Amino acid sequence: MKLLSIALAFGLICALGPMPGVPLTQAQSRQKVARKNLRYSCPMHPDVMSSRPGKCPRCGMALRVARNSPATSPTSVPVIKDTEDPFSFSSSQIPDSKVMDQNGKPLSFYSDLIKNKTVAINFIFTTCTTICPPLTATFRRVQQELRKTGQNVHLISVSVDPSIDTPERLHDFAAKFNAGPGWTFVTGEKSEIDGLLKALGVAVADKNDHTPLILIGNDLTGFWTRSYGLSSPATLIKTITDVASHK
């Protein structure tokens, strides 16, 4: 009987495992944060990223601490300077593609949507269910917050799947997320949109591989930067504000 109850207790402990939600001491949590900020990547496969040391799942090499990973920077989404990153982008690279908005209205991408404006552009498609809803919901929050502070920033969502995303589909999608005025959803002929995506540096072969990236730019100052679309609205707003007020 006694043995059984001991065994039961043992089994119980096994089943519970490490207790979730037990508060860490301050020192522990600091250490944890420090370690958390380190990212490891494979020397041969830079896209393999891990939060802990280990082996690369593709080639088996030991992972090393990644140098330029965004997570090691002080803010989780840094404004990337040309010296640190090959990213350099200017308004002159943006074509005047013939596109349509969610109401089927024909637009010229650069002259109607970018020229003399501060804009934030993300990339979506309406049949995408994993990252597009969070991307769009984040954009919606960004729009609300920016309006509160009276900033005039135009939001643009470009469909990466123009052959399926008709203006009607985009309209429904926009309505689902309560997109307000000052937010244009863009689709058009596949060849036009493909050219646009290529020019913006976000073309992918498979729509499911499209990155949750946001292009933020100020056409008046010619300053452009990129941001991770799934970061918190507050971080995005800060980046956008920086770009809008960039001299």
Add this chain to the structure above:
Amino acid sequence: MLLFIGFVLVMSCVCFSRFGSMVVTAQNSLAASESRGKQIYIRGTSPSGKSVLAYFGDSSLELPGSSMPCANCHGLDGHGKPEGGVTPTNLAWDALTKPYGVSHPNGRRHPPYTERAMELAITRGIDPGGNKLLSVMPRYTLSVEDMADLMAYLKLVGKDFDPGITEGKIVLGTAGPTKGPLADMSQASRAVTTAFFDELNSQGGIYNRRFEVKFIETAETPAATRAAMDRWLSDDEIFAFSGIVIAGSEKDLLPLMAERGIPLIGPLTLYPETGGQLNRQVFYLLSGIEGQARAFVEFAASKAELKNQSIAVVFNQGERSSSVLQAINEQSKKDGFATPRAFDYLAGQFDPAFTVRQLKAANCNLVFFLSGGKDALSFMAEAAKIDWYPSTFVVGASSEIFGAPFGFSEKIFLSFPTSPADQSPEGVREFSALAEKYKLPKQHLATQISAFSSAKILAEAIRRVGKDLSREKLIQALEGLYQYQTGLTPAITYGPNRRIGAIGAYIIKVDLKEKQFLPAGGWISVN
């Protein structure tokens, strides 16, 4: 000693959990709590009506659960749909509760999940190892009961079949009236659908599944039909519908299919719903009035003598006419015609003399009649009196049109969504073999052809999906059909934005002297 006992205990747990998972591999009908949980999983709403909320992006963004239900990212099968560098976890309960813990492709590792740990992951975004889950995974709040339901379903995700499917059987439905003017037609359609799947069964079914076709009798009024169908579907599980005769109750039945997520192939109707939001579940075979009217315009645009005329559209008022009129307007704009002039009248109060005067004054030499042959005939009789013979396109006319004045010979055009030219020798052979073997009725051949083609398309899509069949995969397979030859209809193409298999029509000229129909142009396709 203690250690040993502990080991034995753990091992026996392992065995039990393995064994447990074996038992539920072929789950058919769900328990009440499981099916409630399934709704929460798929739609992010609770059957109890209590709120399900998602908090996203460091919990600063509150959204209704319906905008981020579990299935959005983890998929209906729980395997996860990777997109843009985000790889949602595979939710298979066996995989998450492996006794030696779980390690994810990104290096995250944690001990096995328990119900409590799963609750924490859902509500607070922490895995059993205390790791914070990605911020893309929202944190949810839901009532205790809803959480229990969801938990019940999470143990089944990926193992349950959609309603109407079991390991060895697929239950299909067909429907129609058994009384009234459409009764014969509906019986013919039912006979063909049943025969088609019986024949498939006699050849071994598809992927070792046999078909069972259930017939649902529709009532006399649309509302009663909807109620009957709703009641029926609550008791009986039907995977998909094929070839149903629903003329008149489209507006009531089609939304029901959407609500319940049941695919429906080839409903017999003249008014396929194409405008605005697509009803994802409903796949039509042929163009209705709208598509045929578009084909008329396209046809007129291709003829030099008709190209520069102005168009008049004559119709009796009704909600349906307006969508057809809109289609004609759009197509005219595309084909370079001036905006058509619309002449409407109240049903039963058509004034042919007045209409002729108006149209003549407006110099409209292309007249579209949307409301049947009778009014068109009285119009033509009146026009002949003043020796005026405009080209007249009549939608929905039949042999009564031979009564038109002689001056209109070869000036009257009719449209048909399909013609005998579409029938290939193989298609005809297949159909007649079926008709002979199952003693199909001789009447309503067009209806039978429609039912046969619907069944053939459904069977083809089920074959393309494979053994791992679900309604969602069926819809995707149907959307992938391109130029599919049924052998009896024009080639069928569907797509994510396309629910009419063959968009277009054959345009036929009426020869009044010999009382015959002459082909005026081949298949006019409209896109």
